[in-house]
Amino acid sequence: MLGEWCATAAQRLLDSVLPPLCLACNEIVAGPGALCAACWPGFRFVAPPLCLRCGVPFAEDPGPGAQCGACLGRPPRFRQARAALVYDDRSRRLVLPFKHGDRTDMARACGRWMAGAGSELLAEAELIAPVPLHWRRLFTRRYNQALLLARSVSRASQGRLAPDLLRRARWTGSQAGLKAQERRTNVRRAFELHPRWAEAVRDKTVLLVDDVLTTGATVEACTRALERGGVRHVDVLTLARVIRAA
Numbered sequence: 636m637l638g639e640w641c642a643t644a645a646q647r648l649l650d651s652v653l654p655p656l657c658l659a660c661n662e663i664v665a666g667p668g669a670l671c672a673a674c675w676p677g678f679r680f681v682a683p684p685l686c687l688r689c690g691v692p693f694a695e696d697p698g699p700g701a702q703c704g705a706c707l708g709r710p711p712r713f714r715q716a717r718a719a720l721v722y723d724d725r726s727r728r729l730v731l732p733f734k735h736g737d738r739t740d741m742a743r744a745c746g747r748w749m750a751g752a753g754s755e756l757l758a759e760a761e762l763i764a765p766v767p768l769h770w771r772r773l774f775t776r777r778y779n780q781a782l783l784l785a786r787s788v789s790r791a792s793q794g795r796l797a798p799d800l801l802r803r804a805r806w807t808g809s810q811a812g813l814k815a816q817e818r819r820t821n822v823r824r825a826f827e828l829h830p831r832w833a834e835a836v837r838d839k840t841v842l843l844v845d846d847v848l849t850t851g852a853t854v855e856a857c858t859r860a861l862e863r864g865g866v867r868h869v870d871v872l873t874l875a876r877v878i879r880a881a
């Protein structure tokens with residue numbers, strides 16, 4: 636509590652002495668957590684019409700409740716997924732320094748965009764949990780950006796932040812460069828419910844938060860772990876999502 640207060644006070648002090656910078660290019664902007672006029676139009680926000688399940692945008696409106704071919708062919712384990720940004724060269728620049736640098740202030744702005752994109756999911760979320768980072772990676776990267784995003788998003792919801800709801804059951808290595816099926820195999824049984832949430836999670840609607848949705852293999856493995864613990868629904872909210880050319 637005191638720690639949180641000190642962090643807020645320190646942030647206010649920093650905000651008052653340093654000019655706010657564009658999240659993408661470090662140009663000076665009017666207020667904290669903003670993009671400059673040059674960067675703003677380059678970001679592609681995910682906008683409806685969307686697949687009801689996975690939230691991929693449709694080029695043409697197929698009518699309410701429509702699902703994409705991928706979801707019809709192989710329904711995802713989670714109920715619904717939504718994302719704020721299309722993952723491309725532009726948003727990658729936002730995610731990468733966020734991932735590997737120290738711009739934790741970015742989490743606040745990104746959390747606001749995510750809260751907009753996932754407002755319907757947030758309205759139902761009872762527990763909000765990050766996709767966990769393996770402790771070895773936590774050690775080298777120093778923080779879990781999914782946790783920063785989950786904390787930021789939880790401020791726009793009545794849902795309770797559950798920072799350690801899931802944990803890594805084993806080391807999985809990177810998902811980068813793996814195909815969808817390989818990714819699913821790589822993360823199988825990689826996550827487990829933390830025992831201290833065993834009672835609290837039962838019959839609850841959980842919102843999983845991560846930075847980027849790629850094939851969905853990771854969040855599906857998390858969903859399985861939560862299902863084993865007896866949750867009612869699992870929804871997914873990410874900062875960005877990969878959109879493959881159809």
Ligand SMILES: [Zn+2]
Binds near residue numbers: 658660672
């Ligand atoms: Zn900029």
Ligand SMILES: [Zn+2]
Binds near residue numbers: 686687690
């Ligand atoms: Zn879909």
